[in-house]
Amino acid sequence: MNPLLISKHFSPCTIPIYKTRSYIKFMKNGCTYLYTLLVISLIILAGGCTSDTPTQTLDEQPPDVTIPVTAKGDRLLGLGLTEGAVGFGESFNISQDLGVQVVELSLAWDDIETAPGTYENEYLNIANAFYPPNNVQVSLSINPIDTNNLRLPPDLEDKDLDDPEVIARYNKLMDYVFSRTPELDLVSVNIGNEIDGYLGDDQEKWRQYNRFYQQTSAHVRSKRPSVQVGTKIMFEGIMGNEARTINQHSDVVLVTYYPLNQDFSVKDPDVVHKDFDEITSFYSNRTIYFSEAGYPSSSYLGSSQEQQSEFITEMFSAWDDHSEQVKFINFIWLHDIHESEVNMYTGYYGLSSRGFSEYLGTLGFRTYDGEDKKALVTLRNEATSRGW
Numbered sequence: 070m071n072p073l074l075i076s077k078h079f080s081p082c083t084i085p086i087y088k089t090r091s092y093i094k095f096m097k098n099g100c101t102y103l104y105t106l107l108v109i110s111l112i113i114l115a116g117g118c119t120s121d122t123p124t125q126t127l128d129e130q131p132p133d134v135t136i137p138v139t140a141k142g143d144r145l146l147g148l149g150l151t152e153g154a155v156g157f158g159e160s161f162n163i164s165q166d167l168g169v170q171v172v173e174l175s176l177a178w179d180d181i182e183t184a185p186g187t188y189e190n191e192y193l194n195i196a197n198a199f200y201p202p203n204n205v206q207v208s209l210s211i212n213p214i215d216t217n218n219l220r221l222p223p224d225l226e227d228k229d230l231d232d233p234e235v236i237a238r239y240n241k242l243m244d245y246v247f248s249r250t251p252e253l254d255l256v257s258v259n260i261g262n263e264i265d266g267y268l269g270d271d272q273e274k275w276r277q278y279n280r281f282y283q284q285t286s287a288h289v290r291s292k293r294p295s296v297q298v299g300t301k302i303m304f305e306g307i308m309g310n311e312a313r314t315i316n317q318h319s320d321v322v323l324v325t326y327y328p329l330n331q332d333f334s335v336k337d338p339d340v341v342h343k344d345f346d347e348i349t350s351f352y353s354n355r356t357i358y359f360s361e362a363g364y365p366s367s368s369y370l371g372s373s374q375e376q377q378s379e380f381i382t383e384m385f386s387a388w389d390d391h392s393e394q395v396k397f398i399n400f401i402w403l404h405d406i407h408e409s410e411v412n413m414y415t416g417y418y419g420l421s422s423r424g425f426s427e428y429l430g431t432l433g434f435r436t437y438d439g440e441d442k443k444a445l446v447t448l449r450n451e452a453t454s455r456g457w
Contacts (some may be wrong), residue, residue, distance in 0.1 A: 153404030168457025363401035405433035
């Protein structure tokens with residue numbers, strides 16, 4: 070994979086620290102995967118999340134009532150719940166205060182099928198127990214591809230993506246996933262995360278994945294007839310011929326959106342309207358989900374808290390203009406991630422530039438320590454003004 074392609078299109082939101090084989094023992098300030106499971110389990114046993122900790126550290130400004138907005142209607146608001154130093158409980162409470170309706174649960178295939186025909190993943194059980202009683206919907210991603218990484222079980226890695234065994238095994242995997250998550254209210258099932266990062270310019274791989282996706286998406290519908298099925302593609306690739314062909318088999322067009330230059334420096338937030346116009350025109354009469362949408366605040370990348378805040382404003386304004394087509398936006402992230410997590414991601418994706426690190430480390434709308442950035446205040450005001 071050409072690293073320039075990845076640097077141009079990368080999104081990090083869907084690889085938690087416990088996911089990769091190489092980093093299965095990764096620790097952040099002593100907070101391990103098992104500790105996270107324990108914390109969330111305790112929240113479940115307590116019957117929900119409560120917190121007396123204030124969630125606002127900047128002076129809130131009321132939304133500008135002179136600017137007309139479109140009521141939320143049937144649109145859905147999502148947010149990537151990175152925990153920062155404050156933990157899951159407070160992070161979840163903040164999301165509910167913002168009106169967030171959807172979270173993403175994203176797992177790679179080899180996170181679940183640990184050996185041929187052997188399945189195990191505690192996060193499926195926890196999500197099934199926690200989110201339904203808290204009235205939170207889930208966008209479920211089960212990924213054979215994660216950006217520039219192939220995530221098939223080891224015994225399948227040398228097979229073509231459309232090999233009958235690969236297709237049959239993925240279908241059995243989804244049978245297991247659905248057996249563990251019968252209560253989840255699914256906004257979508259996403260077969261692959263940013264598949265263009267791995268498929269690149271290889272036309273044969275695109276043809277293989279198209280055949281794989283056609284059959285696996287049909288299987289998902291046979292098990293959950295009412296669910297929306299899609300595959301996540303980066304904005305820079307979503308209007309290519311390969312993406313159009315793939316999306317003929319999709320119920321909903323899934324796109325990840327980070328308006329960056331190739332060196333990870335930011336584009337001006339005013340590009341948002343043009344980009345919305347382009348994708349809605351290209352996929353006219355199709356429903357579109359922005360499965361990820363984010364903008365770093367690092368000054369090294371030519372950004373700032375003010376520009377990140379402006380990005381939020383532009384996103385809601387463009388969303389209003391295209392509310393009939395764009396039905397879901399999942400903003401990335403709630404908190405900045407710790408430096409150790411940044412280092413983990415750079416290793417996983419094979420990118421070590423400062424620009425990449427600054428991008429990863431400043432995507433949050435709050436600092437790692439839990440201080441609101443201006444974007445968080447703006448997100449709250451924009452959402453509240455529309456009825457979230």
